[in-house]
Amino acid sequence: MLEVNKIHLGDCYELIKQIPDNSIDLILTVPPYDFHCGTINKTGIFKNRYVAPGKEIVNMNINSGYDMSILKEFIRVLKNINIFLWCNKEQIKDYLNYFSNYDVSFEILTWHKTNPTPLTKNTFLPDTEYCLYFREKGKVNLNDGYDLKSKYYITSTNKADKDNYLHPTIKPLEIIKKQILHTTQENDIVLDCFCGSGTTCLAAQETNRQFIGIEVDPKYHKIAVNRLNGILANGQMSIFTKF
Numbered sequence: 001m002l003e004v005n006k007i008h009l010g011d012c013y014e015l016i017k018q019i020p021d022n023s024i025d026l027i028l029t030v031p032p033y034d035f036h037c038g039t040i041n042k043t044g045i046f047k048n049r050y051v052a053p054g055k056e057i058v059n060m061n062i063n064s065g066y067d068m069s070i071l072k073e074f075i076r077v078l079k080n081i082n083i084f085l086w087c088n089k090e091q092i093k094d095y096l097n098y099f100s101n102y103d104v105s106f107e108i109l110t111w112h113k114t115n116p117t118p119l120t121k122n123t124f125l126p127d128t129e130y131c132l133y134f135r136e137k138g139k140v141n142l143n144d145g146y147d148l149k150s151k152y153y154i155t156s157t158n159k160a161d162k163d164n165y166l167h168p169t170i171k172p173l174e175i176i177k178k179q180i181l182h183t184t185q186e187n188d189i190v191l192d193c194f195c196g197s198g199t200t201c202l203a204a205q206e207t208n209r210q211f212i213g214i215e216v217d218p219k220y221h222k223i224a225v226n227r228l229n230g231i232l233a234n235g236q237m238s239i240f241t242k243f
């Protein structure tokens with residue numbers, strides 16, 4: 001078993017094999033975005049798609065989509081299907097298609113940004129991000145709490161987090177905490193295989209859940225590990241740290 005309450009450096013396609021069957025309570029992850037269009041091939045790999053905008057993400061090499069075969073591993077390690085998958089619009093149909101083979105219910109959750117970049121021509125504003133939630137019917141119960149149940153979140157873009165942890169697709173900590181609180185119990189294990197700057201792991205830590213993080217890029221791995229210890233990417237202590 002991969003050690004819990006640790007962010008592991010490495011390729012999740014390899015490391016996930018060390019996680020036993022039926023051992024994880026929740027997967028909450030933001031896999032690489034797929035800034036492409038076209039059709040998925042037979043193996044489920046997003047390939048040969050036209051690369052569209054998202055300069056910052058393209059420059060960081062996290063736009064190339066990913067091999068969806070890992071979803072089978074996600075289902076293997078989960079006790080019951082209980083998964084949040086943040087994604088872009090293009091990926092929604094692929095995920096819905098994939099999970100239509102399982103007995104799950106799903107929600108399409110949205111994060112609305114109040115101050116999106118107005119740099120768009122002949123398109124809508126980039127003011128919405130999507131997160132799909134799948135849970136196994138009759139197996140996963142949701143916790144009560146009016147605040148937790150909303151299907152949408154509204155905040156300004158989290159520029160301060162981006163500046164502090166240098167990750168272009170960092171998600172707001174408060175939203176991730178709500179998602180964890182809604183779908184798990186204390187001490188449950190939350191897995192994030194594409195953990196970037198460590199938002200899911202920090203949210204789990206702050207809500208008294210256990211976590212396993214995996215990140216392949218040594219730069220983001222170091223940022224995420226430091227973040228759990230209250231250290232910013234520039235090496236200074238965070239003013240919000242509890243330590």
Ligand SMILES: C[S@@+](CC[C@H](N)C(=O)[O-])C[C@H]1O[C@@H](n2cnc3c(N)ncnc32)[C@H](O)[C@@H]1O
Nearest residue numbers: 011012030169170171194196197199215216217
């Ligand atoms: C969209 S970002 C996640 C951002 C994160 N949720 C946050 O709030 O900072 C996806 C991350 O997955 C990492 N990644 C891509 N392929 C990976 C792999 N095979 N194994 C582990 N991490 C991977 C990338 O380096 C990137 O940091």
